[in-house]
Each structure stands twice: as structure tokens, then as C-alpha cells.
Amino acid sequence: MVEKTRLGIPALFHEEAAHGLLARGATIFPIPAGLASTWDTELVEQVYQVAGREARLRGATIVLSPVVDLMREPRYGRSEEFYGEDPVLVAQMGVAAVRGLQGRKRPLGSGRVFTTLKHFVHGSPQGGINLAPTEMSERTLRENYYVPFREIVKHADPAIIMPSYNEFEGVPSHANVHLLQEIGRREMGFKGAYLSDYDAINHLQDHNHVAATAEDAAVLAINAGVAADLPNGANYRLLPELVKSGRVSMAQVDAAVGQILALKFEAGLFENPNIDAVRAVSDVNMLISVES
Numbered sequence: 001m002v003e004k005t006r007l008g009i010p011a012l013f014h015e016e017a018a019h020g021l022l023a024r025g026a027t028i029f030p031i032p033a034g035l036a037s038t039w040d041t042e043l044v045e046q047v048y049q050v051a052g053r054e055a056r057l058r059g060a061t062i063v064l065s066p067v068v069d070l071m072r073e074p075r076y077g078r079s080e081e082f083y084g085e086d087p088v089l090v091a092q093m094g095v096a097a098v099r100g101l102q103g104r105k106r107p108l109g110s111g112r113v114f115t116t117l118k119h120f121v122h123g124s125p126q127g128g129i130n131l132a133p134t135e136m137s138e139r140t141l142r143e144n145y146y147v148p149f150r151e152i153v154k155h156a157d158p159a160i161i162m163p164s165y166n167e168f169e170g171v172p173s174h175a176n177v178h179l180l181q182e183i184g185r186r187e188m189g190f191k192g193a194y195l196s197d198y199d200a201i202n203h204l205q206d207h208n209h210v211a212a213t214a215e216d217a218a219v220l221a222i223n224a225g226v227a228a229d230l231p232n233g234a235n236y237r238l239l240p241e242l243v244k245s246g247r248v249s250m251a252q253v254d255a256a257v258g259q260i261l262a263l264k265f266e267a268g269l270f271e272n273p274n275i276d277a278v279r280a281v282s283d284v285n286m287l288i289s290v291e292s
Contacts, residue, residue, distance in 0.1 A: 002273045010264060010273035014062035014116075014230075017101070018081050019047075021054040021063075027285045032067065032093070036083035041096040048100025053111040054284045055101075059275040061267045062114045062160065062195075066097035068148035069119055069164075075128025087147035094148050098156035106157055107266045114263060116195065117152055119164035120173060120184065121145050131207060134168045150188045159192045159263060163226065165200055172208040174200045175220040185225075193227040193259040201226065201235045214238060219247050227256040 001011045016022040019029045029035065029047050038044065048066075055063050068090050071082040083093040094117065103112045123134035123145050136145065152158055161184060163173035173179055174196060184190045204210050204217040211217035218235040219242060229236035242248040264270065 017063035073124035091151035114159035118162035
């Protein structure tokens with residue numbers, strides 16, 4: 001990317017780190033429910049500091065963690081990723097995780113990674129199926145499912161939020177202007193970037209059926225404020241033609257690009273785009289002291 005592209009802009013790499021970096025040879029900790037059962041936020045912060053350090057050593061700048069959904073649907077197949085069912089406990093664990101991964105202040109420091117709160121907002125999907133719709137009242141959302149996101153945004157300044165796959169009130173989260181802009185930004189004060197869940201923008205067409213074409217799906221997502229189309233830009237690669245046809249404004253593209261470039265500048269990738277291959281092996285899965 002740096003040496004063989006026209007602009008030489010370094011890439012952001014992301015990894016999973018629900019309870020330690022998901023990579024060969026990395027340190028693995030108890031699953032989030034086990035971590036939350038300690039009720040020890042200082043310990044949890046140290047756990048995620050190790051995960052963040054190892055992720056950065058391996059070349060990741062973003063981790064797709066923590067998951068701050070509430071475990072209120074026992075059939076849900078992703079329950080091992082969740083801290084529990086109580087919004088206050090989940091919020092406190094989420095704050096600790098973000099502080100451990102990102103540090104307690106921005107800009108991002110050495111050995112730190114940007115965090116991704118997810119999933120905004122899953123709720124309890126019907127039948128425990130990951131992509132299924134959810135039925136929630138406004139009161140249920142505000143008293144329960146919004147709480148972890150609101151508290152973590154307020155107290156830990158997460159860099160990224162990932163919208164959820166599901167829809168509620170008939171609107172998929174990746175096309176939900178009210179959720180992402182009115183609730184996330186104006187009410188909660190989130191100032192970071194929204195990055196899509198894997199293939200979720202494409203799902204607007206082939207699963208949610210709110211978009212007739214791949215182009216329509218891209219328009220809906222960028223209008224909602226989703227800055228990046230993970231994992232491979234299947235829909236956002238259509239943006240140049242959508243700008244030419246007038247369906248998407250250049251200002252919308254500039255805003256999304258600006259959010260991604262801001263992360264790269266903050267992480268120092270333009271000055272140091274490469275990792276130390278020796279340390280990536282030697283300094284991972286080590287018993288070392290961590291700073292509080």
C-alpha cells in the first residue's frame with residue numbers, strides 16, 4: 001500500500017479481540033462472561049491492555065471489540081462474546097475494555113489499538129438468530145440496550161462503533177439515520193467512525209430487502225453515515241459511479257474518507273507503517289507487567 005500505490009497511504013488492519021487477540025500464539029483469557037463475573041474493572045482493563053499490545057505488535061490498528069450487547073436471549077449463538085444481561089455491568093466492563101485497548105486518553109499511544117463497540121444495536125434477535133429482526137420498545141432501548149453504548153462513549157471515547165446486522169421497527173441498523181445520527185451522535189455524543197459489520201451493507205439488498213440493487217445499498221449506508229464497507233468494499237467500490245450520477249455527493253465521500261484518514265494519522269501509520277517482525281513473535285504471549 002505504501003510503496004506500490006499512487007498515493008502511498010498505509011492500510012488499517014483489524015483483528016478480533018473478545019478475550020485476547022484472536023491469533024496464533026497470542027494470550028487467551030476467559031471469555032467475556034468469565035471476565036465480567038469478576039466484577040473487577042481494574043483487572044479487566046489490564047487484560048485488554050495485554051490484548052491491545054499484542055494486536056499492535058502483530059500489525060493491527062483496530063480491534064473489533066468489545067461486544068456490549070446484552071445477553072437476554074439464551075438461544076443466541078454468540079452468547080460467549082457477551083459480558084452478561086445487566087446494562088450497568090456490561091457498561092462498566094465495556095469502559096474497562098476500551099481503556100485497556102485504547103488507553104485512557106487520545107491520541108492513540110504506543111502499544112494501543114482503536115476499539116470498535118458492537119453491535120449498535122442488536123437487542124435480542126428473534127429465535128436467537130444473528131441476522132433476525134428485534135422487537136423492542138423505545139423504553140426498552142433507552143433503559144437497557146442503549147445504556148452500555150451511552151456510558152462507554154461518555155467515559156472512554158471509543159474510536160469506532162459497528163452497527164448491528166438486525167433491523168428494528170423495520171429499519172436495518174446500517175441504513176438507520178435515526179439510530180446512527182440522532183441517537184449515536186447527537187444524543188450520545190459519539191464523534192468517531194461507523195464501520196460496517198461484515199457484508200452488512202450488501203445484506204441491505206440480499207437479506208433485508210430494503211435496497212433493490214448493490215448501488216441502492218451503498219447509497220443507504222453512506223447516507224446513514226457508515227464510513228467503511230467491511231470486509232472488502234463490495235458495495236462502496238461503486239461510489240465513484242454513484243458520485244458521477246449524482247446519487248451520492250462528493251461531500252459524503254470526503255466525510256467518510258476523512259474519518260478513516262484521521263484514524264491513520266492518529267495511529268502514526270504515515271510515519272511508521274510497518275511492524276517489527278521479530279518483536280511480533282518474541283513479545284507476544286509473555287508474562288510481563290502492565291501499567292494501570
